[in-house]
Amino acid sequence: MEESTGIWLAEQIEALSKKQKEYENRAFLVALKTAVEEQNDRLKLLKGEVDGRLWNHEQW
Amino acid sequence: MLDVVWHHVEGLEKIDVNKEQKLLMEADRIIFQFPLYWYAAPAGLKDWEDKVLTRNFIYGDGNDNLMDKEFGIVVTTGMPLKDFQRGGSENITIDQMMAPLRAIADRAKMRVLPVFTIAQFQYLKENQQMQLLIDYQRYLTQKYPNSLKHRQEWFIREFSDRFKNFDETNYSECETILDTFIQQKEDLEQLRSTIDLIKQGEED
Structure with a gap:
């Protein structure tokens, strides 16, 4: 999936969070956004690792 | 909960x-x-x-x-x-x-x-x-x-339970958010298994 999808998802969740009147719902969406950001960071790292390993010249 | x-x-x-x-x-x-x-x-x-x-x-x-x-x-x-x-x-x-x-x-x-x-x-x-x-x-x-895998599973389960109580949203909007979150989780798993395969190849 594209990197922009994860960013879009985090934005959607933040917008939804701001519309919530109940504290707990707002809190839940704040924490869900944190989880999405964690996913985004991890996806970036793992993609980088795949690239790094595929371009490892010692394996050519 | x-x-x-x-x-x-x-x-x-x-x-x-x-x-x-x-x-x-x-x-x-x-x-x-x-x-x-x-x-x-x-x-x-x-x-x-x-x-x-x-x-x-x-x-x-x-x-x-x-x-x-x-x-x-x-x-x-x-x-x-x-x-x-x-x-x-x-x-x-x-x-x-x-x-x-x-x-x-x-x-x-x-x-x-x-x-x-x-x-x-x-x-x-x-x-x-x-x-x-x-x-x-x-x-x-x-x-x-408390791993990322378990955190993701928790949020998927809780989101499915809670979104009915959210204000100013509709079912399809929440479904899209949930599906995208699940898709990201699956992408992570896919990348991990790709890396495992490459690692195996490096050892052979």
Whole structure:
């Protein structure tokens, strides 16, 4: 999936969070956004690792 | 959330040992929650422990009544977390202070969870307090260890339960959010297995 999808998802969740009147719902969406950001960071790292390993010249 | 029972032991008029022990045996995860008083739990909890956690109940009767249940601790303190380390102003760690409670859990053959410490709650910003509330809910019901995989599974389950109560949204909007979150989780798993395959290739 594209990197922009994860960013879009985090934005959607933040917008939804701001519309919530109940504290707990707002809190839940704040924490869900944190989880999405964690996913985004991890996806970036793992993609980088795949690239790094595929371009490892010692394996050519 | 999953079935959570809140049981205030200091509020009990009289401690009915059998009833308390039965309640413990019904639980999958037992969590002691208290404010830190002089490096320990308050007297009310200690009194409850001394009456309810009898030697026979914990290990003596040979039944291992609490075996394989999870044991967690939630502790609140007005001091900053950084003080609770060797060399910090308190010069003692939270884990060291919680050792007696964990020793009981070990004796009962329970699985000990990391302590959930809440330090200086009132100093946290609103977003941090919100995050903490949900971290706390995860501490109560999320599968251990606290890995990204288990965090994602928890959010998927809870989102499915909770979105019906959200304001100003519709079903399809929430479904899209949930599906995208699940898709990201699957992408991560896919990347991990790709890396495992490449690693295997490197070793051959």
